Amino acid sequence: MTAYTDVVNDLSRELSLKKPKDVIQFCADYFNNKLAEDPARQQPSTATAPSSRPAQTASGAPLFKDQFGGDPHEPLSHHPHRGSIFKDSFTHPEDPQSNKIRPLDNASPGSGFAAHLAKVKFNPERRISVSAESVNPEIFATSSWQPPVHDLSDEQLQRLNNIVRKSFLFSQLEDEALRTVIYALEEKKVPRGTEIIKQGDEGDYFYVLESGEVTFVVNGETKGQGKSGSTFGELALMYNSPRAATVISSQDCVLWALDRMTFRRILLEGTAKRRAMYDGFLKDVPVLRCLNSYERNKLADALESETYNKGDTIIREGEPGENFYFIEQGEAEVFKEGEGHMATLGKGDYFGELALLNDLPRQATVVAKSDVIKVVTLDKNGFQRLLGPAIEVLKLQDPTKI
Ligand SMILES: Nc1ncnc2c1ncn2[C@@H]1O[C@@H]2COP(=O)(O)O[C@H]2[C@H]1O
């Protein structure tokens, strides 16, 4: 009874301090957070597992159940090998009973593995809102959470340094947060054909792919590839929802795994805000109509906003090109040396693609026309990796050829 009273008193104190608008959601997050942080409820690690374990109840059941009542994991509960690579076993998609990894006969993502994957139908679009844990980061201040700290060799640090320099996700972090994330990362080498994440599982780790390639499969259908430098496994951690896709290495991969709590504490808030901020706008950009909502989210992760005033030169003809731009608000004009005014661009239009597509200097000068023009920019790396099928549309719409 004393324990119960203590818990209720602690909760009441938190409630009076934070005064949340949604008391039920706050309480749900408060207890989920407590459970996830209680080491007594985490299973002991295995040889292949990173030191932090996925959040589970004492009985081994996932903590983060469907808030609408049902347990999203239920259909898989009789499956003997539901775990991802960092749980019980390495499983081969063609033989889930096997703990051994066997290379896939046919690495072509469209054929070989898709048919063997997740039999359970699952709606990857279903989302539980990002919980108060994220929108209310002070909730963490009171807890005794300590991030994992791994022993990294100089060689590993050097490689991580390269990844961090190229990654928009990390470049947004303050020094201390970045250091915490780096030392919490754990290197994992996985051979081709390994099921890294299984659709429907609970979320445990977020992954950064240093080298190799992974394939995403949703309800048995291949949805795309992640290339070196990309990240995955964030959705289940952001929304406390089951894994939305199965992820299989289609080449030998070097991965870095970040535990759920470190992801939530350090990377979640920025990611969720950025996705929410840009999603409405990106949906209305004609050239991005061919992207699905997940591809739009990944694009949002990489965008930066910039504002210019009337007369400012955003791009100068002849200079090297580093960024691609979408206009979020206002208008810009395009001029070309010797030819004069070429075009006026407005909301939802883009510019700066030619230099990046063709590895050429800028082909024109772009100047802000409105008093204030808001643009979102994507760097070269993001341009090459995140526009997917939109790249073909950009090539077809080359303004110098039409
Ligand atoms: N089309 C897609 N739908 C859902 N998840 C995807 C898709 N493509 C890639 N993924 C990634 O696959 C991951 C599976 O685990 P998560 O749901 O945690 O996060 C998911 C995303 O990072």
Ligand SMILES: Nc1ncnc2c1ncn2[C@@H]1O[C@@H]2COP(=O)(O)O[C@H]2[C@H]1O
């Ligand atoms: N007629 C045009 N010729 C060249 N660039 C144009 C023209 N119209 C619009 N632009 C845009 O102006 C941009 C200048 O930088 P980029 O050459 O990278 O990409 C160019 C196009 O996006």
